Amino acid sequence: MASVSLSNVTKTFGTANIIKGVDLSVGDGELVVFVGPSGCGKSTLLRMISGLEEISGGEIHLGDRRVDHLPASDRDIAMVFQSYALYPHMTVAENIGFPLKMAGKSKREIADKTREIGDVLQLLPLFDRTPKQLSGGQRQRVAIGRALARDPKIILLDEPLSNLDAALRVDMRMELARLHRELGATMIYVTHDQVEAMTMADRIVVLRDGVVEQVGSPLDLYRHPVNQFVAGFIGSPKMNFWSARSDADGRLVLPAGMALSLPGALDPDQAVTVGVRPEHFVLATDDASAVLRGNVLSVEHLGSDTFVQLDCGFGDPGQIDINVRLAGIVPVRIGDGVSLSVAAVENWHLFDADGVRLDISK
Amino acid sequence: MQASRNKKICVYLGAALLALVIATPVLWLFIMSISSSTHLTTLPLQWWPDEPTFENYRSLLIYAENTPSQSFLYGIRNSVIIALAATGVSIAAAIPAAYSFSRLPGKRRKNLLYAVIAIFMLPPVAIVLPMYTIMNALGLLNTHFALIIVYCSILLPFTTWLLKSNFDTIPSDLDEAPIIDGANRVQAIWYVILPIARPALGAAVMMAVLLAWDEFFYGLLFTNDIRAKTITVAIADLAAGRVADYGLISAAGILAAVPPVVLAFFMQKTLVSGLASGSVKG
Numbered sequence: 001m002a003s004v005s006l007s008n009v010t011k012t013f014g015t016a017n018i019i020k021g022v023d024l025s026v027g028d029g030e031l032v033v034f035v036g037p038s039g040c041g042k043s044t045l046l047r048m049i050s051g052l053e054e055i056s057g058g059e060i061h062l063g064d065r066r067v068d069h070l071p072a073s074d075r076d077i078a079m080v081f082q083s084y085a086l087y088p089h090m091t092v093a094e095n096i097g098f099p100l101k102m103a104g105k106s107k108r109e110i111a112d113k114t115r116e117i118g119d120v121l122q123l124l125p126l127f128d129r130t131p132k133q134l135s136g137g138q139r140q141r142v143a144i145g146r147a148l149a150r151d152p153k154i155i156l157l158d159e160p161l162s163n164l165d166a167a168l169r170v171d172m173r174m175e176l177a178r179l180h181r182e183l184g185a186t187m188i189y190v191t192h193d194q195v196e197a198m199t200m201a202d203r204i205v206v207l208r209d210g211v212v213e214q215v216g217s218p219l220d221l222y223r224h225p226v227n228q229f230v231a232g233f234i235g236s237p238k239m240n241f242w243s244a245r246s247d248a249d250g251r252l253v254l255p256a257g258m259a260l261s262l263p264g265a266l267d268p269d270q271a272v273t274v275g276v277r278p279e280h281f282v283l284a285t286d287d288a289s290a291v292l293r294g295n296v297l298s299v300e301h302l303g304s305d306t307f308v309q310l311d312c313g314f315g316d317p318g319q320i321d322i323n324v325r326l327a328g329i330v331p332v333r334i335g336d337g338v339s340l341s342v343a344a345v346e347n348w349h350l351f352d353a354d355g356v357r358l359d360i361s362k
Numbered sequence: 363m364q365a366s367r368n369k370k371i372c373v374y375l376g377a378a379l380l381a382l383v384i385a386t387p388v389l390w391l392f393i394m395s396i397s398s399s400t401h402l403t404t405l406p407l408q409w410w411p412d413e414p415t416f417e418n419y420r421s422l423l424i425y426a427e428n429t430p431s432q433s434f435l436y437g438i439r440n441s442v443i444i445a446l447a448a449t450g451v452s453i454a455a456a457i458p459a460a461y462s463f464s465r466l467p468g469k470r471r472k473n474l475l476y477a478v479i480a481i482f483m484l485p486p487v488a489i490v491l492p493m494y495t496i497m498n499a500l501g502l503l504n505t506h507f508a509l510i511i512v513y514c515s516i517l518l519p520f521t522t523w524l525l526k527s528n529f530d531t532i533p534s535d536l537d538e539a540p541i542i543d544g545a546n547r548v549q550a551i552w553y554v555i556l557p558i559a560r561p562a563l564g565a566a567v568m569m570a571v572l573l574a575w576d577e578f579f580y581g582l583l584f585t586n587d588i589r590a591k592t593i594t595v596a597i598a599d600l601a602a603g604r605v606a607d608y609g610l611i612s613a614a615g616i617l618a619a620v621p622p623v624v625l626a627f628f629m630q631k632t633l634v635s636g637l638a639s640g641s642v643k644g
Contacts, residue, residue, distance in 0.1 A: 052538050052541065052542070071541070072541045073542070077542065078543075079539075082535075083533060085539035087536070087540075087557075088558060089557040098540070099544050102540070103544050146539075
């Protein structure tokens, strides 16, 4: 197993800059997840680490070895493809043994190692089948088995679960997490599904337009997003934003009329974007603590939670301005007027005109 | 139900019509081949000979010098050598060429592909004279080698195009996966791409052998005796004398069709198997 480090890695296709100078280091045995909207360059970055895509500038090191000039086959990296990319004419056993065959191992070694992997992934009963006789989840496990065969230093996974149905995805997510714990392998995982990112990652790398927006642990990103993009991208349902100004004393003026003192955050009369996560609202117990008032547009009762959509008059009438997630069963009905407050000061997020986070000192 | 039965009837009618169009000349050829020459030249025409005879086949297959059998058997030998060699060489060259056209980037590469096809479309008459001059200068006229080279120039564009279109349908993940698994490009092609493309490869071999087997024009011009004459030329020679023995010619035609038919029989399993399913999602 090994660490990965990228320094000032770039990629251009013609005149288009796809990856614009990425610096990143992934520790030995760490599971790092690349997330970002489609087209952000996360898959390209993964392919550059794998060697399937050449880099246009910068350096990539695996452990202490510089690899950016090496072909993919010499980098000692395994990869699980989104499409699985199983060899259709080979059996499950042959698929898993293929990397060993390429490494010139003896038939006996291949057989032993293949059985060992088949045992871990519960694939032994399927060893003589071809990929087309397997279900989606089984194919996925074979693809992972093939990646494990060579005891690679790094395992790259390119949206490995996106072709599975929801229930299977949860199972495979747990299985991958278990494998990661047991093998201690360094893994880089690309997904656009932030639930996968939040649940599996040691650290998350949020990418946008070929730039790393933030790197941090899942909860770090959740609590302290460095900008409005990360704040909106991490968390589901997504964070609520609205525009506001501070008053002459630097206090945040809230839609309900109250002015909130957030020490150290704001200059007098500054335009800001306010962000509050849906789960950080509570129903206001009295008028004085209300920060927002609105009319209920729709209510979804899930039992464990109640999702409420409010029109707070920010935009056109009837437009959803704020999503709220209230714990438990809350008796609100469409058309009700509701007052909301925010429990703790750290649940406020403020961003300046460029979307950069403004720190609220405690 | 009614609609599907009608559809079925139409399909079978179509197939029967096609079979009729294709089979009738062959059947007529066979009838001619078992008739004596007197039968073939008497009027009114007899549809089925009174005394079917395999004499024509015997005189072609039993070797004797300075007889039609000599030129026929040598023709078969030459055709087998030339068709197989030309097919082998062109398939061996077409595989990397097709892979390159299908997988590797570059605008010039694509232009080259169209140039190849454009050359393929030139009528043979347009290039036969310079080719003849070149072969003559190299002292290659009337050799297997000359025809193998010429046939390669016909087969290569065709096989390349055919394989390229098939490689295009193989997901690119399937040649990236073996590279990640430690294979080099050649191993990736050998162990993964070619087995997946086996039906297309079979079709390309089939078509290449048939094209070379049936070629007449260059065979006629570049050869002049039994050392290199191909079967098509040998059959034409049977008709070129002062007396044309139509029974003999027909028998030669039937026999000349046997090797390709045998080849097709053994390859049909390869041709109809669909291997690419199940490898990737969908």
